[in-house]
Amino acid sequence: GGASLASARVVVGGGRGVGSADGFGPLDELASLLGGVVGVSRVVTSEGWRPHTQQVGQTGTKITPDLYLACGISGAIQHIAGCAGAKHIIAINTDPAAPMMARADYAVVGDLHAVIPALVEALRERPSRAG
Ligand SMILES: Cc1cc2nc3c(=O)[nH]c(=O)nc-3n(C[C@H](O)[C@H](O)[C@H](O)COP(=O)(O)OP(=O)(O)OC[C@H]3O[C@@H](n4cnc5c(N)ncnc54)[C@H](O)[C@@H]3O)c2cc1C
Structure with a gap:
């Protein structure tokens, strides 16, 4: 909702691991369902998949x-420099040995292209709290 x-x-x-600019569709949707925003690594901005304003890290936000x-x-240490202030971290990665997995409170070993759409679907099917 416009949060910075x-x-x-x-x-x-x-x-x-998202793989392409188009691959961000499910991440955008997940962020929207959670009332959040998308942030990215430097590789993603270098590839031109997302603008530098969304980069998290030492040379980002x-x-x-x-x-x-x-x-x-x-x-990578330069990415951690930007997200070390997060209260809780959940990592989704195909590589259980990725450094982010050791930093995370919860680590999901799996393909994000399967895990994120499943999360989006589960959140969409949540009963409305308004009843
Ligand atoms: C001076 C300097 C400043 C820098 N500043 C920054 C900065 O501000 N921010 C920043 O982010 N980086 C910065 N970097 C770059 C940093 O060192 C890393 O190169 C970068 O963070 C790596 O980005 P990445 O994690 O997206 O890519 P990678 O290191 O290539 O990691 C990709 C990960 O995706 C996983 N993966 C692949 N496919 C899938 C899949 N289908 N499902 C789930 N997981 C998958 C892989 O297992 C891997 O762990 C800087 C570097 C230098 C030298």
Whole structure:
């Protein structure tokens, strides 16, 4: 809902593992369902998949959300410099040995292209709290 990356309570992060600009569709949808924004690694901005304004890290924005969901991001030290202030980190990565997995409170070993659409579907099917 227009929250800025620096002040968002939820940030859905995408890295090289997202694979392409188009691959960000499900991440955008997940961020929207969670009332958050999308943040990315430098690889993603270097590839031109996303603008530099969305980069998290030493040479990007420093974020302090309640939840950082790091998808397909290895966890390089220059990236951690930007997300170390997150209260909780959930990592989704095909590589259980990726440094981000060790930083995370919860680590999901899996393909983000399967895990994120499943999450989106589960959130969409949530019963409305308004009843
Ligand atoms: C001076 C300097 C400043 C820098 N500043 C920044 C900065 O501000 N921000 C920043 O982010 N980086 C910065 N970097 C770059 C940093 O060192 C890394 O190169 C970068 O963070 C790596 O991005 P990545 O994690 O997206 O890619 P990679 O390191 O290539 O990691 C991709 C990850 O995706 C996983 N993966 C692949 N496919 C899938 C899949 N289908 N599902 C799930 N997981 C998958 C892989 O297992 C891997 O762990 C800087 C570097 C330097 C030298």
